[in-house]
Amino acid sequence: MVELVSGPKEGAGLDAGAERIDRVGVVGCGTMGAGIVELCARAGRDVRVAVSSADSHVRGAARIRASLDRGVAKGRITEADRAAALDRISFTTDLGELADRQLVIESVREDEQAKAEVFATLDKVLVSKDAIIATNTSSLSVARLARATRRPGKVIGIHFFNPVPVLPLVELVGSVLTEPGTRTRAADFVAGVLGKTVISAPDRAGFLVNALLFPYLLSAVRMVDSGLATPEVVDQGMELGCAHPMGPLRLADLIGLDTTVSIAQAMYEETKETLYAPPPLLLRMVECGLLGKKSGRGFYTYA
Known part of the structure; x- marks a missing residue:
């Protein structure tokens, strides 16, 4: 509870x-x-x-x-x-x-x-x-x-x-x-x-907030990975269509894509629910050092 x-x-x-x-x-x-x-x-x-x-x-x-x-x-x-x-x-x-x-x-x-x-x-x-x-x-x-x-x-x-x-x-x-x-x-x-x-919050992987947030972030990554939309379009849709202050891919960049993978893997290992599994695109980006805002490049490029 x-x-x-x-x-x-x-x-x-x-x-x-x-x-x-x-x-x-x-x-x-x-x-x-x-x-x-x-x-x-x-x-x-x-x-x-x-x-x-x-x-x-x-x-x-x-x-x-x-x-x-x-x-x-x-x-x-x-x-x-x-x-x-x-x-x-x-x-x-x-x-x-x-x-x-x-x-x-x-x-x-x-x-x-x-x-x-x-x-x-x-x-x-x-x-x-x-x-x-x-x-x-x-x-x-x-x-x-x-x-x-x-x-x-x-x-x-x-x-x-x-x-x-x-x-x-x-x-x-x-x-x-x-x-x-x-x-x-x-x-x-x-x-x-x-x-x-x-x-x-309960002592379970992702606690409360991340257990709700991460399926959303990972779904946005899968949408880009499948070629259905660009990061810009996905983020614009959620910012302008759902009044989110930041789209899911910009948010993932802010969190850090390596941190996003670590949290997702911990939740997947505990629950075995596929909605928590990190998408291949996200894993490849982290392997290549594209960690988001802190590395200067993720789904977006930062000065």
């Missing part, structure tokens, strides 16, 4: 004795990770970002600054807000430096083994027994990731949407192992502190 979780006031749902979440860790600073870092820092939290290398630090910090600069240019935040947010962010290449965090959100590539390795390490280094380990996965089983730890009751899915600072929805995904108190604290933080609308 899908449940809409209203936004409580900060601390309203905390269990007796549970710490308020002031110190947040984020593992990974790609597009999604950088957005999560920015969101938490703007909400007044101390954020430590664990990245894999000095180059990842440079690229991640640039993403965060560029997003904050856009916020200033559009009047969403002030220069003082930007400076304060940046002051709350620190970087490390050592997961051990997340030991004092009360909430750590993993946002590495959509690969179950890579995520499980991060979870196993976090389980060893986190000091607080109440610390929550969350994943931003958009398709993988939260329960399987939780089993990589000795604290599966403290593991939960917190699935943000891109762009994180702008889109208002977050899927909260508890597994059969997640403790009720973990759900409550996570919902309180995401809704009460970060100001997002939270829905409780």
